[in-house]
Amino acid sequence: MTEQSNDEAPAAASFWRDPRKRQWIFQILVLALVGLLFAYIFHNTLFNLEKRGISTGFDFLDHEAGFNILMSLIPYDETYTYGRTFLVGLLNTLLVSAIGIVFATIIGFVVGVARLSSNWIISRLANLYIEVFRNIPLLLQILFWYFAILPLLPHPRHSIQIGELFLNKRGLYLPKPVFEPGFGWVLAALGLAVVASILVARWARRRQEATGQPFPVFWTSLGLIVFLPWLVYGLAGFPLSWDLPQLRGFNFRGGLGVIPELFALALALSIYTAAYIAEIVRSGIQSVSHGQTEAAYALGLKRGQTLRLVIIPQAMRVIIPQLTSQYLNLTKNSSLAPAIGYPDLVAVFAGTTLNQTGQAVEIIGMTMGVYLFISLAISAFMNWYNKRMALVER
Amino acid sequence: MTIKNLIAGGALLAAGILPVAHAGATLDAVKSKGFVQCGVSTGLPGFSATNDKGEWTGLDVDVCRAVAAAVFGDASKVKYTPLTAKERFTALQSGEIDMLSRNTTWTLTRDTNLGLNFAGVNYYDGQGFMVHKSLGVKSAKELDGAAICIQAGTTTELNLADYFRSNGMKYEAITYDTSDETVKGFEAGRCDVLTSDQSQLYALRIKLKDPKGAMVLPEVISKEPLGPVVRNGDEDWLKVVRWSLFAMINAEEMGVTSKNVDQIKKTTKDPGKQRLLGLSGIKGKGLKIRDDWAYQIIKQVGNYGEAFERNVGMGSPLKIARGLNALWNKGGIQYAPPIR
Numbered sequence: 208m209t210e211q212s213n214d215e216a217p218a219a220a221s222f223w224r225d226p227r228k229r230q231w232i233f234q235i236l237v238l239a240l241v242g243l244l245f246a247y248i249f250h251n252t253l254f255n256l257e258k259r260g261i262s263t264g265f266d267f268l269d270h271e272a273g274f275n276i277l278m279s280l281i282p283y284d285e286t287y288t289y290g291r292t293f294l295v296g297l298l299n300t301l302l303v304s305a306i307g308i309v310f311a312t313i314i315g316f317v318v319g320v321a322r323l324s325s326n327w328i329i330s331r332l333a334n335l336y337i338e339v340f341r342n343i344p345l346l347l348q349i350l351f352w353y354f355a356i357l358p359l360l361p362h363p364r365h366s367i368q369i370g371e372l373f374l375n376k377r378g379l380y381l382p383k384p385v386f387e388p389g390f391g392w393v394l395a396a397l398g399l400a401v402v403a404s405i406l407v408a409r410w411a412r413r414r415q416e417a418t419g420q421p422f423p424v425f426w427t428s429l430g431l432i433v434f435l436p437w438l439v440y441g442l443a444g445f446p447l448s449w450d451l452p453q454l455r456g457f458n459f460r461g462g463l464g465v466i467p468e469l470f471a472l473a474l475a476l477s478i479y480t481a482a483y484i485a486e487i488v489r490s491g492i493q494s495v496s497h498g499q500t501e502a503a504y505a506l507g508l509k510r511g512q513t514l515r516l517v518i519i520p521q522a523m524r525v526i527i528p529q530l531t532s533q534y535l536n537l538t539k540n541s542s543l544a545p546a547i548g549y550p551d552l553v554a555v556f557a558g559t560t561l562n563q564t565g566q567a568v569e570i571i572g573m574t575m576g577v578y579l580f581i582s583l584a585i586s587a588f589m590n591w592y593n594k595r596m597a598l599v600e601r
Numbered sequence: 602m603t604i605k606n607l608i609a610g611g612a613l614l615a616a617g618i619l620p621v622a623h624a625g626a627t628l629d630a631v632k633s634k635g636f637v638q639c640g641v642s643t644g645l646p647g648f649s650a651t652n653d654k655g656e657w658t659g660l661d662v663d664v665c666r667a668v669a670a671a672v673f674g675d676a677s678k679v680k681y682t683p684l685t686a687k688e689r690f691t692a693l694q695s696g697e698i699d700m701l702s703r704n705t706t707w708t709l710t711r712d713t714n715l716g717l718n719f720a721g722v723n724y725y726d727g728q729g730f731m732v733h734k735s736l737g738v739k740s741a742k743e744l745d746g747a748a749i750c751i752q753a754g755t756t757t758e759l760n761l762a763d764y765f766r767s768n769g770m771k772y773e774a775i776t777y778d779t780s781d782e783t784v785k786g787f788e789a790g791r792c793d794v795l796t797s798d799q800s801q802l803y804a805l806r807i808k809l810k811d812p813k814g815a816m817v818l819p820e821v822i823s824k825e826p827l828g829p830v831v832r833n834g835d836e837d838w839l840k841v842v843r844w845s846l847f848a849m850i851n852a853e854e855m856g857v858t859s860k861n862v863d864q865i866k867k868t869t870k871d872p873g874k875q876r877l878l879g880l881s882g883i884k885g886k887g888l889k890i891r892d893d894w895a896y897q898i899i900k901q902v903g904n905y906g907e908a909f910e911r912n913v914g915m916g917s918p919l920k921i922a923r924g925l926n927a928l929w930n931k932g933g934i935q936y937a938p939p940i941r
């Protein structure tokens with residue numbers, strides 16, 4: 208072997224004749240060129256910005272913002288910095304996306320299953336839903352829900368009242384829970400109950416695998432999770448009170464307000480994305496051959512068990528990758544928020560902050576970075592989940 | 602070969618990221634392409650809006666037309682780019698438009714941080730409030746806790762925060778992208794108040810389905826000098842825009858109108874008017890444009906007073922009084938350096 212190779216490569220040829228090394232050199236050269244190109248663009252941009260007298264750098268993040276934001280999950284007022292407006296916008300984007308993802312998934316699964324229903328009317332209705340909402344541009348749907356719902360709601364002075372709940376053009380006002388000392392115990396009890404339920408579920412599964420005897424896991428866990436915290440809540444002397452919304456002047460003060468912009472945007476995003484998810488669910492379920500169902504029935508599984516234990520786990524493998532991309536789309540689509548004045552990242556940071564500071568390059572860069580990061584994070588999570596599901600295969 | 606091309610292409614690309622500025626770049630570019638690309642609002646009656654024939658008209662539009670008349674002798678050589686408040690500065694910085702004439706307030710930050718130059722003031726304004734009459738509010742001081750509709754990317758957003766903070770009042774700002782949505786939000790009752798520069802309130806009010814149901818409160822809470830804007834570092838172009846506006850104001854002061862300008866040009870012995878109409882003095886040399894530039898502006902667009910009355914004054918649905926925008930010798934503060 209050694210002798211042979213010696214013969215075939217006399218004196219290791221010249222460096223340039225070795226295709227492998229040559230490849231490497233070219234790759235490095237191209238990479239260096241691309242790097243240089245980017246460095247040049249970067250430098251040139253900075254140079255031109257400077258020459259035009261456009262400020263650069265990230266100092267502006269420490270400057271006082273001086274404008275009001277309609278909704279914030281963290282403390283914010285005009286005296287906070289532009290850096291804070293970034294966080295406020297980011298959290299609002301995450302909130303509306305999270306709400307949208309939950310509801311789109313629920314609606315999507317229901318419609319997707321309904322689409323396969325043997326009941327003609329139900330399956331036609333589901334089909335109609337999918338066709339209508341998939342084919343109308345999302346922006347129109349957002350504007351529709353917003354400007355269709357608003358005029359129907361009453362002025363704050365004539366709010367619709369249900370118990371301590373008020374609904375008007377300014378939003379939905381709910382009593383806000385105020386946690387008093389001692390409430391920590393209730394939360395601890397809840398945590399304990401959840402952990403206990405998980406342990407019970409594990410034990411029950413192992414027992415069922417070993418002996419074949421089922422255990423009512425669902426009811427046991429429900430009992431635990433509901434009963435335990437209540438017990439502790441009572442023992443601790445009911446350490447919770449409510450801050451009730453009250454009409455004062457133009458609107459309600461106190462309580463917890465949900466603005467109509469959030470509602471309309473989350474609704475539009477959910478309904479629109481659900482139409483796509485429904486189709487994904489349908490195709491996922493249809494990808495599991497009917498023989499599987501028949502085999503499950505032959506083994507004596509009930510209908511619900513068949514769906515839960517046989518069909519869905521297999522359908523999930525088809526559904527999940529596509530679901531991921533719908534979640535990504537939904538998150539990105541939430542950037543249509545400025546159209547109806549929902550203060551998301553694009554409206555607050557890439558909108559007002561950009562306009563007040565004029566630092567387009569930095570701000571758009573940061574905003575794109577956020578969407579890229581969210582996208583990568585969601586797809587990383589989904590890949591992990593997908594791998595776990597895929598392992599079930601025997 | 603290919604690598605060379607690549608480098609050349611890359612360099613071009615990089616250079617193209619921002620148009621490189623030199624003193625006469627925009628004026629030269631405008632002259633060679635044959636029209637002025639002018640940024641205007643998306644539709645604000647009286648300032649920049651399309652009429653039923655689809656032509657842009659308004660006080661801000663007239664500044665664009667004056668510049669075209671000065672450069673080309675033809676006021677119609679303008680192309681318009683409608684821009685929201687948020688888009689306008691980026692459009693100008695990136696070279697998408699040659700000038701911005703879109704009710705834009707001259708402020709320190711904008712003048713110094715954004716790489717822009719304000720060419721003058723064509724309308725002295727101030728921020729005001731419009732409310733639904735049914736609320737029974739008579740003064741802005743009664744607005745504690747109100748929901749307020751505003752447009753994103755405006756000085757309005759900042760003034761509002763200042764005003765409420767200094768008066769110890771709270772408010773809720775609903776910030777829309779375009780003026781259409783702002784008006785719709787106000788009409789749908791999402792907010793109690795719509796705030797903007799006062800002139801724009803009058804303009805937006807006539808867009809409402811029921812203009813009589815809304816009223817403008819007496820308070821003016823800020824100074825909003827509105828004027829045309831160009832990019833930094835291009836003095837020649839800045840001067841053309843600036844003096845186009847000054848010519849309109851000077852013409853009003855001298856009593857030269859679009860109707861009598863031909864007559865005056867033929868007969869006048871007044872050296873001031875002769876200089877204005879390009880019959881004597883430095884003419885168009887300093888600005889590097891045609892000698893009769895001011896004559897063309899007056900003939901085709903009219904003087905400042907004519908443009909004002911036609912677009913926003915008594916000859917228009919807005920019926921705004923001259924107020925601050927009267928000439929300095931008629932009780933206002935409109936004043937232009939002399940043409941000599």
Ligand SMILES: N[C@@H](CCC(=O)N[C@@H](CS)C(=O)NCC(=O)O)C(=O)O
Nearest residue numbers: 642643644685686705706755756780
């Ligand atoms: N003068 C202020 C406000 C300018 C402004 O954009 N006002 C709104 C009033 S609602 C407007 O004109 N909108 C018309 C549009 O977006 O096309 C500024 O320069 O920031």
